[in-house]
Amino acid sequence: DQQVKQNSPSLSVQEGRISILNCDYTNSMFDYFLWYKKYPAEGPTFLISISSIKDKNEDGRFTVFLNKSAKHLSLHIVPSQPGDSAVYFCAAKHTNAGKSTFGDGTTLTVKP
Amino acid sequence: DTGVSQDPRHKITKRGQNVTFRCDPISEHNRLYWYRQTLGQGPEFLTYFQNEAQLEKSRLLSDRFSAERPKGSFSTLEIQRTEQGDSAMYLCASSLGRQNIQYFGAGTRLSVL
Numbered sequence: 001d002q003q004v005k006q007n008s009p010s011l012s013v014q015e016g017r018i019s020i021l022n023c024d025y026t027n028s029m030f031d032y033f034l035w036y037k038k039y040p041a042e043g044p045t046f047l048i049s050i051s052s053i054k055d056k057n058e059d060g061r062f063t064v065f066l067n068k069s070a071k072h073l074s075l076h077i078v079p080s081q082p083g084d085s086a087v088y089f090c091a092a093k094h095t096n097a098g099k100s101t102f103g104d105g106t107t108l109t110v111k112p
Numbered sequence: 113d114t115g116v117s118q119d120p121r122h123k124i125t126k127r128g129q130n131v132t133f134r135c136d137p138i139s140e141h142n143r144l145y146w147y148r149q150t151l152g153q154g155p156e157f158l159t160y161f162q163n164e165a166q167l168e169k170s171r172l173l174s175d176r177f178s179a180e181r182p183k184g185s186f187s188t189l190e191i192q193r194t195e196q197g198d199s200a201m202y203l204c205a206s207s208l209g210r211q212n213i214q215y216f217g218a219g220t221r222l223s224v225l
Contacts, residue, residue, distance in 0.1 A: 045215075
């Protein structure tokens with residue numbers, strides 16, 4: 001039973017365009033959501049997060065949107081840059097819990 | 113470098129052998145997590161500690177796996193009688209208090225032949 005799903009294993013976009021990565025979750029107890037970025041041979045690094053009391057959080061070129069009724073979140077990267085090419089993991093947790101539950105990742109390729 | 117460090121980075125072992133991995137968290141972080149990641153999948157939670165107390169263990173953590181954090185600083189993850197299915201990347205992460213963001217090490221890649 002996969003509680004966090006990223007249905008697109010890969011995404012390719014042109015430099016300067018928007019990248020949209022999607023994530024769905026099933027567990028209603030999740031109230032905090034995070035996106036991590038992973039380069040080869042490195043561990044995941046935190047990118048941006050959102051609490052369930054918000055529906056949008058923005059940090060520079062990165063914006064995360066949360067639709068609680070649909071149990072869906074998305075990460076928008078505008079404009080996309082070649083250095084954004086990486087695997088992006090969506091993660092969800094309950095604030096009082098220790099662990100995070102991760103999706104299987106989306107590999108983003110930004111072409112120059 | 114004050115990030116999370118893991119040792120070794122790579123481990124090749126024969127089936128049936130025991131292996132031990134070490135994780136040194138960010139120094140002021142009191143929570144430490146272990147995850148396992150296989151190819152094409154995201155990190156799967158194994159266990160976590162708050163200081164020296166092991167607060168949660170996943171059902172994935174069979175009795176061949178044991179983790180310790182004896183002094184609330186570094187942690188070790190031991191796998192006894194390794195099986196080929198144990199081949200994976202083992203990731204350690206740490207966080208401060210009840211902070212939601214976790215900081216990951218680069219992982220230990222285990223290959224069981």
